[in-house]
Amino acid sequence: MHELAITQSLVDAIVDQLGTARVVAVDVQIGKVSGVLPDAVRFCFDLVAEGTPVEGARLRIDEPDGLAVCRACGSEFAVPDLVLLCPCGSADVELRRGNELLLTSVEVA
Numbered sequence: 197m198h199e200l201a202i203t204q205s206l207v208d209a210i211v212d213q214l215g216t217a218r219v220v221a222v223d224v225q226i227g228k229v230s231g232v233l234p235d236a237v238r239f240c241f242d243l244v245a246e247g248t249p250v251e252g253a254r255l256r257i258d259e260p261d262g263l264a265v266c267r268a269c270g271s272e273f274a275v276p277d278l279v280l281l282c283p284c285g286s287a288d289v290e291l292r293r294g295n296e297l298l299l300t301s302v303e304v305a
Contacts, residue, residue: 199236202297204244206237210302211248219253221303227294229262229275253303262294 210219222241226234234257241255262275266282266289273283280289 199233200240200244202232203237203240206299207241207244207248207250209299210250214249214302214304216249218305219250219302220305221254221256221301222250222299223256223258223301223303225258225260225296225298225300227260227262227296229278229280229291229294230297231278231295232297234259258300260294260296263292264289264294265292 206222206224210222224237226232226237237257238255242251245251245253262277263272264275264280264282265272266284266286268286268288269282269284271282271284272292275291275294280291281287282289
């Protein structure tokens with residue numbers, strides 16, 4: 197489960213930047229086609245935050261939908277999952293949105 201390593205890196209980055217400041221909330225953006233499972237990150241967050249200034253912080257996750265453009269027909273279409281196929285049948289698509297994995301903000305006490 198790579199979500200454990202991702203969540204550990206997230207908490208480590210926050211502690212590295214803020215030191216001992218008590219963290220109240222953490223905002224993360226995890227795109228629906230990023231390959232990262234938000235529920236798994238939620239599960240891991242409290243485990244890896246334990247014993248750090250991030251312990252007890254609220255984790256808020258925004259999950260933007262995927263958006264792609266077909267290089268074959270030029271249409272723009274929603275991508276609800278990791279299957280990147282245009283409605284025209286082409287797999288020659290460019291993913292424009294939905295693969296984000298970003299720490300967007302940290303709220304401290």
